Amino acid sequence: MGQVTWWRGGIIYQVYPRSLMDSNDDGVGDLQGIIAKLDYISSLNVDAIWISPFFKSPMKDFGYDISDYRDIDPMFGTMADFDELINKAHRLDIKIIIDQVLSHTSDQHAWFEESRQSRTNPKADWYAWADPKDDGSAPNNWLAIFGGCAWEWEPRRQQYYLHNFLKSQPDLNFHCADLRQAVLDNVEFWLKKGVDGFRLDAITFCYHDEQLRDNPAKPKDQRQGRGFSEDNPYAYQYHYYNNTRPQTVGFIEQLRALINRYPGAVTLGEVSSEDSLATMAEYTQGDDRLHMAYSFELLTDDFSAAYIRQTVEELEASIGDGWPCWAIGNHDVQRVASRWGKGETNTDLVKMLNGMLFSLRGSICSYQGEELGLTEAPIEFEQLQDPFGIAFWPMFKGRDGCRTPMPWSKTATQAGFSQGQPWLPIPPEHANQAVDVQEMDPHSVLHSYRHFLAWRKKQTVLIEGDIEFIDAPPAVLAFKRYNTDKAMLVLFNLAAETAYFDLDALALSSDVPSSVTLGDIHSEHGLLTGEIDGSKQIELPPFASFFADLL
Missing domain, CATH: 2.60.40.1180 (Golgi alpha-mannosidase II)
Structure with missing residues (x-):
């Protein structure tokens, strides 16, 4: 694929760094662990790696709460490790895409520490602050995805701040021009480091309604979505005012103008809205917005030929010259082998699902472990790490079951992931699906995955x-x-x-x-x-x- 259009039809392998490979035996995967496995990833015949956050963070949401956008968390290594990772990946002709969490920061970020001190400091307007109602209650009815009110009281300012996720993840105020420029400067820092693109987390959440209008109620029969079923009050509203605001397109165009100064670099937006397919089409129109976008439409429990066809056809009808990206698994949802396999382990099903995903029109995100057909790991409440799962247990068990460490060797300590105690347990059934086991079996899911992608590279019609x-x-x-x-x-x-x-x-x-x-x-x-x-x-x-x- 050409330098500028390598991403069109490209296969992007998602690495969850905590769980790929632990190089220093502290139980958590790291950048040197990724480097050690780059040859393996290259052997899969993928085009790029998307690495989930490795930035400095208190890890309340496992890296999606960033306290320094320009530094590596010591848990994952050093900037020298990242430079080594970029260099080796590029020698192997693998592109590196990194997560950028632009809509919110950690409450331990220096920007927020300053902003929360007063209403007059230089960063006073960098976050979404609002006065209480006359009775002291929250400014409106907005809810947080992870449960409860989306507003948290700050006594120093006598105001509330908005958090669409955890209360330790305050939302930035993209209505502020200085903040937008600071965000773009952080993005350019990584472009100068040589990254090939960005997966834009929660990009629909950058802007909020300045009038702070209440979200309207959603009828009971329409309360559905990834993690937002009736057991989560978030599903009780149409989220018209706390995300997917019209100004987002303008910021995307600013971002694209920056990206265009670095030929070959790309943007992949994560879209979650009341009509995600329409938003994907809007955000990828023309040549001045996102290069591609994906949503959660194929990350649901719905599994039928009719549903997949309807989803893809609906997007195709509206996307025009935009470009889709499809995924059937990632670090936020139950593993597809379990979700669509209905609890039955079947290697033929997993091979078919990988082939189906790789045959759709668009670029593809494939989550680590899908090449092995890993199932959802059973996690006991006492083992939970995910704040989402802890809050909604037992109706929703969280995201830990899809985040467990990769099994590399059936007989090695901790399946070859680490000599230490891993941050999440590795189930025995995963050890039986380890890489070394599947390497020895010519009919394994791993060999099927490799062979299909090698063949696909020769089939231009499947790529473009x-x-x-x-x-x-x-x-x-x-x-x-x-x-x-x-x-x-x-x-x-x-x-x-x-x-x-x-x-x-x-x-x-x-x-x-x-x-x-x-x-x-x-x-x-x-x-x-x-x-x-x-x-x-x-x-x-x-x-x-x-x-x-x-x-």
Whole structure:
């Protein structure tokens, strides 16, 4: 892929640094641990690594509460370690994308320590402050995602500050021009260090409504979303005023203007809004906003061909020249092998899910451990680290189950992650799925993942082509990927029973002749299990994947 457009259709491997590899045996993964595993990551045939926060932080939200945007937390190493990481990754032709948490800081950040002292200090307006109501109560009805009121009282200012997440994560005031410039300066610091891009955490939360209008109530039948089901009061409101404000687009354009001064650098926005697909389209329009965006639409419990098709088609209908990024797992949601596997461990399902994700139009984020088919780890309440899970236990058990350390060796101490006690437990079943076990098995999820991505690199139509869905039986996700030179039929059986796809259905889609002929049927990626019989039906065994050129 070219220097400037490497990200279009690129595979981005998400590293959660606390849990990849511990180099100094303190039980927490670190930058030297990532460096030690760069050759392994390169062997997966991915294009880039997205590293979750490693900045200085009190770790109340495990790095998403930053106290210094320009320093490495000693837990993870030093700036020299980061320089080494960048250099080695680039030698391996791997791009480095880092998290930027722009909407809020830690309450231990120097900016907030100054801002909270008075209403007249130089940074008084750098955070979202508001006077109480006449009765002393909070300025409005806004709620925090992690539970309770989104406002916290500060006695020194006799005002409340806004926190959309933990009360130790005060929201910055992007209505302040000086603050915006300071944020951009921090971003440029890392561009000068040589990073290739930024994953923009909670980018929809940068601005709040200056009038502080109440959010309207949401009807009970519409209270749904990732972690926001009826057990979380956050689901009781339409969040029109505490995030996704129209001014966000203007800041994104400022950010893009900075990024454009560093050719090849990219932005990936995390979008969470009342209509995330529409926001993804809005934030990626033209060439002066985000390069790409992803949302939580495929990170939910919904798993069906109809839902996946509806989600992708809805975005395709509105995104225009924007560019999507898709993910089915990350550090915030239950592992996909459990979430969509409904508790059953099935390697064929996991292989199919990886192939399905890698075949969608757009760039792809793949979370560490998905190449092994890791399941959600069972975590007891006494073992919980995640404040979200502690607050909402037992209805919501938090995010620790998807954040447990990577298993590298079945028989080594702590599955080869650390010689010390790891920050989260490693379940025995993960040790059985360790890298060294799967390296020895040519039919493993790991080998399937590698082989598919090696094959995909040769299929330009899967990287850059358009997508068109095809009517199929309920269990089958069917689409074609095509460009001016080639068209490919792509089928996935999402069920544990055999399914059939009738080739006559292809004649109903556009630009396909009524007499359909299949060209090469691709088996070299190790996922093909479909067959064609004389009746022009393709037989798809349980969780099968099928790829064929259309002639």
